[in-house]
Amino acid sequence: MTDTLREAYRVMRTIRAFEERVHDEFATGEIPGFVHLYAGEEASAAGVCAHLDDRDAIASTHRGHGHCIAKGVDVKAMMAEIYGRKTGSCRGKGGSMHIADLSKGMLGANGIVGGGPPLICGTALAAKQQNTGGVGVAFFGDGAGNRGTTLEALNLASVWDLPALFIAEDNGYAEATSSTWSVASDTIADRAAGFGMPGVIVDGFDFFAVHEAAGEAVERARGGGGPTLIEVKFTRYFGHFEGVQQTYRAGEAADARENLDCLKRFRERVTDSGELPGPVLDDIDAEVAKLIEAAVSEAKAAPKPTKEDLETDVYVSY
Amino acid sequence: MTDTLREAYRVMRTIRAFEERVHDEFATGEIPGFVHLYAGEEASAAGVCAHLDDRDAIASTHRGHGHCIAKGVDVKAMMAEIYGRKTGSCRGKGGSMHIADLSKGMLGANGIVGGGPPLICGTALAAKQQNTGGVGVAFFGDGAGNRGTTLEALNLASVWDLPALFIAEDNGYAEATSSTWSVASDTIADRAAGFGMPGVIVDGFDFFAVHEAAGEAVERARGGGGPTLIEVKFTRYFGHFEGVQQTYRAGEAADARENLDCLKRFRERVTDSGELPGPVLDDIDAEVAKLIEAAVSEAKAAPKPTKEDLETDVYVSY
Amino acid sequence: MARTISYREAINEALTQEMERDESVIVMGEDNAGGAGDDAWGGVVGVTKGLFHKFPGRVLDTPISESAFVGAAIGAATRGQRPVAELVFIDFMGVCFDQIFNQAAKFRYMFGGNARTPVVIRTMYGAGLRAAAQHSQCLYPIFTHIPGLKVVVPSNPYEAKGLLIQAIRDDDPVIFCEHKALYDTSGDVPEDSYAIPFGEANVVRDGGDVTIVAIGRMVAVAEEAAKELAASEIEAEIIDPRTTSPLDTETILESVGNTGRLVVVDEASPRCNLATDISALVAKEGFGSLRAPIEMVTPPHTPVPFSDALEDLYIPDAQKVLNAAKAVVEYRR
Amino acid sequence: MARTISYREAINEALTQEMERDESVIVMGEDNAGGAGDDAWGGVVGVTKGLFHKFPGRVLDTPISESAFVGAAIGAATRGQRPVAELVFIDFMGVCFDQIFNQAAKFRYMFGGNARTPVVIRTMYGAGLRAAAQHSQCLYPIFTHIPGLKVVVPSNPYEAKGLLIQAIRDDDPVIFCEHKALYDTSGDVPEDSYAIPFGEANVVRDGGDVTIVAIGRMVAVAEEAAKELAASEIEAEIIDPRTTSPLDTETILESVGNTGRLVVVDEASPRCNLATDISALVAKEGFGSLRAPIEMVTPPHTPVPFSDALEDLYIPDAQKVLNAAKAVVEYRR
Numbered sequence A, B: 001m002t003d004t005l006r007e008a009y010r011v012m013r014t015i016r017a018f019e020e021r022v023h024d025e026f027a028t029g030e031i032p033g034f035v036h037l038y039a040g041e042e043a044s045a046a047g048v049c050a051h052l053d054d055r056d057a058i059a060s061t062h063r064g065h066g067h068c069i070a071k072g073v074d075v076k077a078m079m080a081e082i083y084g085r086k087t088g089s090c091r092g093k094g095g096s097m098h099i100a101d102l103s104k105g106m107l108g109a110n111g112i113v114g115g116g117p118p119l120i121c122g123t124a125l126a127a128k129q130q131n132t133g134g135v136g137v138a139f140f141g142d143g144a145g146n147r148g149t150t151l152e153a154l155n156l157a158s159v160w161d162l163p164a165l166f167i168a169e170d171n172g173y174a175e176a177t178s179s180t181w182s183v184a185s186d187t188i189a190d191r192a193a194g195f196g197m198p199g200v201i202v203d204g205f206d207f208f209a210v211h212e213a214a215g216e217a218v219e220r221a222r223g224g225g226g227p228t229l230i231e232v233k234f235t236r237y238f239g240h241f242e243g244v245q246q247t248y249r250a251g252e253a254a255d256a257r258e259n260l261d262c263l264k265r266f267r268e269r270v271t272d273s274g275e276l277p278g279p280v281l282d283d284i285d286a287e288v289a290k291l292i293e294a295a296v297s298e299a300k301a302a303p304k305p306t307k308e309d310l311e312t313d314v315y316v317s318y
Numbered sequence C, D: 001m002a003r004t005i006s007y008r009e010a011i012n013e014a015l016t017q018e019m020e021r022d023e024s025v026i027v028m029g030e031d032n033a034g035g036a037g038d039d040a041w042g043g044v045v046g047v048t049k050g051l052f053h054k055f056p057g058r059v060l061d062t063p064i065s066e067s068a069f070v071g072a073a074i075g076a077a078t079r080g081q082r083p084v085a086e087l088v089f090i091d092f093m094g095v096c097f098d099q100i101f102n103q104a105a106k107f108r109y110m111f112g113g114n115a116r117t118p119v120v121i122r123t124m125y126g127a128g129l130r131a132a133a134q135h136s137q138c139l140y141p142i143f144t145h146i147p148g149l150k151v152v153v154p155s156n157p158y159e160a161k162g163l164l165i166q167a168i169r170d171d172d173p174v175i176f177c178e179h180k181a182l183y184d185t186s187g188d189v190p191e192d193s194y195a196i197p198f199g200e201a202n203v204v205r206d207g208g209d210v211t212i213v214a215i216g217r218m219v220a221v222a223e224e225a226a227k228e229l230a231a232s233e234i235e236a237e238i239i240d241p242r243t244t245s246p247l248d249t250e251t252i253l254e255s256v257g258n259t260g261r262l263v264v265v266d267e268a269s270p271r272c273n274l275a276t277d278i279s280a281l282v283a284k285e286g287f288g289s290l291r292a293p294i295e296m297v298t299p300p301h302t303p304v305p306f307s308d309a310l311e312d313l314y315i316p317d318a319q320k321v322l323n324a325a326k327a328v329v330e331y332r333r
């Protein structure tokens, strides 16, 4: 368990450091396109993915950096991708919204809200038919919980009895629209019963709560017990995407950053309990800081794709 | 109430006679295209539409004849449409799957499973914004209850607090697929809670049960109390569409026809209670028989559309 | 090779042979098994009938949730399966198009070449069965428009079998368009397995006076017209592209190089369809040899009407092809 | 009339003026009010900002349920409202296409003329903002393909205002395509309300040597090319169709009748797009006056790449238009 905790902390810290750095770099104007940051939500990706291995696949959202890092995608390649470099995870063709690494079971961030859940029914089906013991995990936001694709996928996963997890990340808003308004039921987890699966709600600032709920669900799925819906509740630290105002929740975000922090909570708990001593965590912090620094400087120095790259990679065969 | 009952009986009898006649006529090969019959399900259309008037709009399904008749669409024009005649409700351009009469608030049968519920959010919104007191009613099948469009519409209706009814007609099958298999929850009504509205189940062979549940829902909707989901359970008498085998439920259909009949149940109840005497019902039966006879012979004699009709009616203005 | 089977049987045979050859091939769709565990239907047109019992666990029914199950087919394809999903009517593409064009079609490019999505979506298109506006469309031009998709339009049983086998073996997402009026047509089909490569047109008939490119069911219509043209001593060359994406531009241009005249017959709605696509290709690349305007024979810009009286007027027929061919042959500048 | 406002402001003004004029005009979309009751956003690009407070009860936020709310707009249109729904990115059409093309587009025909569906779907298209493959597509060829829809592609603030006013007053379903790279461009726009009729192209520039038809943002690209062409004494006539459906075929054919040469510039993917549509039109109807191959300037058949280095190569630019125009002008058979 100590190893697991250490790695989970590393994942969360890496996500946080990655996102804060991207936030700063975006402000300089050097990063193109739409960038949605996951800072504040680290416990979800880390808590769920701590249970996953190579047999398992995940589908992510437009807010995908955290899920990528938690599923083991190379951080330097991610940063290079965000900068549109040839050394990026997608050779610069995808960008922040499309980082993927299928060799790691990471099926891609997704620019389409609700795009992932159907895909995960398929990866779970493949695992079931190939008898690998693998599971499929779809992360989606509170806004995505109102998309028909998401709701159809919940039903299909139950009907096919798939080894799947649906992780509803309720960060309170879809763009500027509050989830208390857009989700007609009290919670997203309330929908689980209508699709014949258990629904659980966890505190998304508490890594241990997420980790425990996900562990149960993964175990059930691997054992043939079917899908689970887990709703993780928390707040994002930054605006919907970089460069946008968040007047609609002025004080709220800063306040959350101060008082609701999965990293602080994690540190307190593991140092109090003696599971991990402070200096171990400090070392991780330092290592991560170095890694991110290197990722940014290497990304900036890397070449961009060129004319020869424009028309390749459309098809496997032409 | 006697008037209401008499009219409801007339509606149910008209639907039954219409469908049985179309069944026979189809077998002769003279009716083209896909025809889905509503026989056996009459109490749903009649029980719901008995509460509706000109302010209200309904959206139907591929199995639309019953809803059309219950909402007052001209029976002769319907029959002519099914025969592809110029005198049809849609001048022969629509056919069985697209009979509509917007002047009657009948927004069309629909060839797309799950096509109607979003539209009804719109008619309900219009009624609300125009302050007419009108409601919108979406009929949909058990199979359609698994479509994303239907599920999105349930949520939207709640979020916008619309005067809407969602009538899930569970006839046990979508084509040959059993609803006990395809609907992951025990019932479709189970889904209502996940979308913040009441969910009710009624016996679809019992006109009075449907009528009562729909009455409550319509009243709530007109009063600003928001949408309701009503699940009506019954069996269709014929195959999924005309001309198709139903080996997957061999005895079941015939059995239902014998023992589960909303018309018989209605007659027993109203004659026992004295609400309507037998001869009144017999008269209606005779009138309806005549009407259907006339509808068929007029349809067969009517002209088909011609070259001049091919390219009209695409746009209001060109 | 003198064995005659129907288009429907040819497709079933291709599925059977590929499922036997490769156990990663799976099949899914509404009532593809029928009632979840019986073999009542084999899909609404019976194409998959018999597979359920032959290949246990590999033929799946689905709820009416096209986004979910088409998406599932795509997801499974990224994890080593080769799913063949049935989207009964192509007209239903509108309820699951995102999964097809934003997900499957773009994975490989968006992910920098690091994805393979060998999924086949079988779907039924076309007019002629009085199925009206929502069940009679062609819509293959829409799929052809989207980079990352391959689009197949087999015109007879022989093509259907060979092209479906290729589609299943292909590592890219393929939209396989079956014309509903062809299922009961028959033709010679070898029993052995064979694959017809994509992007290679079939020259159905040789002729030096006019090139007729026809898609899917329109190939037979063009053949009918060609027979009558021959009676007027006009020899038409008929080209069946077989796949609209990739398109065999070479064979078309070569033929127009010889004939100097082109008619394109496309059952799809006339704006931005294959007829315009192929006409534009020739107006750009084959202009030097063109000796007459390019004629397009298509339906009018209207939804498909229900009444047989109108539908028969709507669908391009041999007479219209004949007229168009004569017009270009007789054209004098 | 010397008032300069942005494309974004022009659209907002059209909405405002129509909402003032006609209370059946309503607006809906994700964050169109913003947070359900505030006016935080005015939609993700701020087009509807300010309307929420000005028109109480008539500007609606929606959950992320495109099928439901686009369908609701359509349903409301059949009951006397004139909804303007915002489908933020045209790339999201795949999640609600059925409601647009099988419902709204076909009602009138399927119902034998007994329906009116005056709905406008505003949507943002196009490349240039490094928004990558799922947020940069054009896709208007797909809507143009569908009978029953009208499709508008305004190229500047003046057109945007006048065409949107027409779209709202029009009794048919209209897809109103706004180019994301144009929102911050400015131009002269009259303060008074005015409607630009559909199906009437704008001749942006007169010239006798070559006709350039350009769509949406490509009009400005064509103008840039025309300036350089003029330096080589080639006078290009530039035609902006303004609506792709209906298409003003007359103006195009007349111009090609004078110039004998055609270049079509279309930012959409090259297969079955507007460039092929217009080329085919001219190869059929204007062949007699054509003196050179028809050139099409389009992106390659690939998804839109993310990296600025690639996206800049992807989008048609003035240099490519210039080359195409020179090629057709210099063409000798």
Ligand SMILES: Cc1ncc(C[n+]2csc(CCOP(=O)(O)OP(=O)(O)O)c2C)c(N)n1
Residues within 6 Å of the ligand: A036, A061, A062, A063, A111, A112, A113, A114, A140, A141, A142, A143, A144, A145, A171, A173, A174, A175, A240, D030, D064, D066, D088, D092, D095
């Ligand atoms: C189908 C679709 N509709 C709308 C959008 C635009 N959009 C991008 S992110 C977003 C909000 C998503 O909210 P949520 O699911 O809660 O995720 P969060 O951003 O809060 O992580 C919206 C509306 C989209 N990308 N795809």
Ligand SMILES: Cc1ncc(C[n+]2csc(CCOP(=O)(O)OP(=O)(O)O)c2C)c(N)n1
Residues within 6 Å of the ligand: B036, B061, B062, B063, B111, B112, B113, B114, B140, B141, B142, B143, B144, B145, B171, B173, B174, B175, B240, C030, C064, C066, C088, C092, C095
């Ligand atoms: C989106 C879509 N998917 C599939 C179909 C084909 N189809 C037509 S009716 C039907 C079954 C519908 O079942 P249900 O909703 O239960 O209605 P019922 O026929 O039982 O009245 C199917 C699958 C369709 N028309 N539309």
Ligand SMILES: [Mg+2]
Residues within 6 Å of the ligand: A141, A142, A143, A169, A170, A171, A172, A173, A174, A175
């Ligand atoms: Mg959210």
Ligand SMILES: [Mg+2]
Residues within 6 Å of the ligand: B141, B142, B143, B169, B170, B171, B172, B173, B174, B175
């Ligand atoms: Mg049913």
